Amino acid sequence: MKGLDSPRSALTGWVLAIIRAMRKQGVDADSILREIGMDPSLLEGGYSRYSQADVSQLWRQAIDLTGDPDFGFKVAAEVRPATFHVVGYSMSCSATLAKALHRFAHYCRLISDSATATLTEAQNEVILEFHFDTGGQPPIYQTVDTVVASVLSYMRWITNERVVPVEVRFSHQPVGSNEAHWKFYGCPVRFLEAQCCMVFRKEDLERRILSSDEELASLLDGAANRHLEQRMAGRFATRVRDLMIAQLPHEVPSKAETARLLGMTERTLLRRLKVEGTTFADVLQQLREELAFQYLQRGMCLSEVAYLLGFSDNGTFSRAFKQWTGRRPSTVFREDLPAKAA
Structure with missing residues (x-):
């Protein structure tokens, strides 16, 4: 599902906050940027982005060099x-x-x-x-x-x-x-x-915000919407996934509610997912499977995992998990948790 596999990135404004903190800790941030291969000129504009891989590498360097x-x-x-x-x-x-x-x-x-x-x-x-x-x-x-x-x-x-x-x-x-x-x-x-x-x-x-101006905020929302639409072009499945997360665990994510949150009809929702080579059911299954592994590896009990994923009971969750992976949830806990904790 290509909509879920696009390269990840972060805004340069976020990186600039890291750079300022590094400099205040006495770290030569500019040399670190050059070492990683991050173009420092991108920090001058608020619309540029760095790859998430580079940002993660910057973080590791900052943690090591500041010792804080x-x-x-x-x-x-x-x-x-x-x-x-x-x-x-x-x-x-x-x-x-x-x-x-x-x-x-x-x-x-x-x-x-x-x-x-x-x-x-x-x-x-x-x-x-x-x-x-x-x-x-x-x-x-x-x-x-x-x-x-x-x-x-x-x-x-x-x-x-x-x-x-x-x-x-x-x-x-x-x-x-x-x-x-x-x-x-x-x-x-x-x-x-x-x-x-x-x-x-x-x-x-x-609490009221000191510089509140909802009329201006609405205008800025329009700009944010345009940027978001451009950013998420060809990644509609990712937007659907985000809205599914918002619906869990309160209810099982539905086509009707997801379409409503997106401001479109169910038919349009399904058509746009089909264009990206996936379906509503596929996105939901992948999301639940990923979250299930995360929760089980943290040592959470089956009843809590079942609830967080929107299943009615442990048995329903266990059967679904085995259908997805060919494994019982208990085997994930026994086999994977010690490796994570080592």
Whole structure:
């Protein structure tokens, strides 16, 4: 399915935040860019992109050369509107933090091909969940920490207030000091969780943004939509996949709801997937299979995995998994988890 296999990249604005943090740590960032083969002239414009492979290599160099396990928080402090391209400016013009986060989640693919975000409400709380798709390669956990910290740092910057989540959860093991995480977030931070997310009180997201101008934000949304359409051309299956993630685990992703979220008919949805050589069922199956392996390798119990993937019970999930892979879910846990933990 070619729509899911396109080369991944990230905006130069995001790389610039990393470069600024490296320089403040006394690292010769320019020589590192040359060594990797990243053209520094691209940093001068906000529309260019670097390959995700190069960005990952830059991260590894930054971690090694700074020797700072909490380097990600230094990067988060360098985040400004241009870091998120036109999305950052529309967020800063949003009336409230809630509207700003809705824009971030909707246009997340424009910022990076390797990350998506969903925003859901549960009683009096709002959950901003992050999903990382690195093409089968294990994510650099410092980058995961930095993405989450950067969003919160930017929320604080556009409100000029210390916004504090209710809780922050990561699916990976602790990286750096727990003390640094507590100090930055100001709330409980949990690791090895099913989700990577920040949980907020709904009332806290009703805070007004200092530079709010919804009329200007709407104009910027138009620009963001154009850039997103250009960026996702020929990758319609990826957009469908993102919307499926947003529907799980609350419901089984449906053609009707996915088409509604895309602003099109079911017939158009299916036709555009067919053009890319895939079907709605194929995209859903691949997504569930990928997520199932991720969850099982973290040691999650079958009932939790079944719930997160939208299955009615353990047995239904187990049968589906065996049909996909020819294996029982329990064999993934026994065979793969020790290798991951080694």
